[in-house]
Amino acid sequence: MGTSRMFRIFIVLGSAFMILLIILYWDDVGTSHSYLHTPISPGPKMAHPAPGQHQQEKLQKQPPPTPRMLSFLSDIDAFVNQFLEPGTGEPTDPVLAETSNQSEKAEERYIPKQEWKVHQMPVAPELRQRQEHRKRLLEEVCANDSVLFPGQKRTFDDIPNKELDHLIVDDRHGIIYCYVPKVACSNWKRIMIILSESLLHDGLPPRDPLFISNDQAHNSSMHFTFNKFWKRYGKFSRHLMKVKLKKYTKFLFVRDPFVRLVSAYRDKLEVGNEDFYRKFAQVILRRYANQPTPPSSVDEARAAGLHPSFSQFIQYLLDPQTEMDMPFNEHWRQVYRLCHPCQIQYDFVGHLETVEEDAAHLLRLLRVDNVVEFPTSHGNTTSSSSEAQWFSTVPRESLRELYKLYEPDFRLFGYDRPDSILNE
Known part of the structure; x- marks a missing residue:
């Protein structure tokens, strides 16, 4: 029971750490067009406690989450959840x-x-x-x-x-x-x-x-x-x-x-094999078979017995x-x-x-x-x-x-x- 609880705490702390990293790198990950797949659908809605005045001011300055960011969060959430027993939140053998x-x-x-x-x-x-x-x-x-x-x-x-x-x-x-x-x-x-x-x-x-x-x-x-x-x-x-x-x-x-x-x-x-003939066979024929101008296609080469x-x-x-x-x-x-x-x-x-x-x-x-x-x-x-x-x-x-x-x-x-x- 103690091991199970420690593992659960580890999962929660790890998830919190990853979310913190996401916030730190929000601009890089949220706006990049080269990192993430084209958005499919937003991730699940998450309940948060009401922020204080300082937090509200900080949140107002941040851009809203992009669909790519939500998709990324969904991937992270799904990855963490696969190590939990469905419906219980208790860790299980992955x-x-x-x-x-x-x-x-x-x-x-x-x-x-x-x-x-x-x-x-x-x-x-x-x-x-x-x-x-x-x-x-x-x-x-x-x-x-x-x-x-x-x-x-x-x-x-x-x-x-x-x-x-x-x-x-x-x-x-x-x-x-x-x-x-x-x-x-x-x-x-x-x-x-x-x-x-x-x-x-x-x-x-x-x-x-x-x-x-x-x-x-x-x-x-x-x-x-x-x-x-x-x-x-x-x-x-x-x-x-x-x-x-x-x-x-x-x-x-x-x-x-x-x-x-x-x-x-x-x-x-x-x-x-046409692709391999053009990429490799022609090179080999030129270098080692005394064929400075080998046939341009594999069919021509086969017809010539090359x-x-x-x-x-x-x-x-x-x-x-x-x-x-x-x-x-x-x-x-x-x-x-x-x-x-x-x-x-x-x-x-x-x-x-x-x-x-x-x-x-x-x-x-x-x-x-x-x-x-x-x-x-x-x-x-x-x-x-x-x-x-x-x-x-x-x-x-x-x-x-x-x-x-x-x-x-x-x-x-x-x-x-x-x-x-x-x-x-």
Whole structure:
């Protein structure tokens, strides 16, 4: 009872402190057109005691609250309320109780309860041990000074806002997902859309993740990411990020770094993709394939039998000029640069190699396994068994340089050094 009361006092004092900050920065936040979303509706009306004469004079000098300010206050109020038991004002467990409640409500919106398969068996001990091992490994590598890599020792506040665009937030269930391209991210994005109900069909969220098209899954407007916080919350964005990182369940999925590179090459450069051809394939052909004037479109290039070889793609990654021009594309950018595992303490680390077991475990951990299921995998088109064949065309010295470039990902996520490839 004492702990509950102290927590409630903490919530009230924290809310009062935030309101005080809002008053201090009223002009900046209330008038900015770049911080907040276009106003939707004013926040709830709040009763206040009658102000004294001095307070009345002060209030008369202040401008009236703008719709944006009211919307902002409403967001803050909703965020605080999610940690209180509805109707009582008493604090409750923000993950277990609230998430369970949301899951039951969501289940009713999707389909009658009796048609759902709800998993009742306990999680196997080996799956829990697997997660403990993966999380412990992250902590050890991040703390190890003998494995230094860019950004390893910086704080969360040091991460530029533009580098937080892969962290998707679902406030309904208290989930944060860092997506890694070429690691089943399309299906996980579909699941995040279903859970957040950012897409409705006939007034209801879809039940089947595969009902959501690939274009919809990757449409940025469907996802609320950390890099969008600044526009909504302004100066309070970092504070709210940290609160959500502490309270929400955070997860990511990874795969063998070299196999991920092969998958990215096959999907974006070997197969015709107009956007990637213009941005990357033309550059690779000019620099490394003796093609000073490559075809202007991917169809013309395919007709001429031209596309970058895998070896040329690796040469492109190793060329210092590449990152001088622009950061690595997300499909081949290192996971530690996408998801910041040394600054964010992830609660669940999934591997594509064990995706079906890990996905079932995660959905039960999130208490949404009675709402959505991870789509059945039909096998990876790029498997680790074909890895040696792909890298056989790459010079040995280049492979060793490539390993150094991606070594942090190998070490952080427990993938063995590919000695059979590097030492042949």
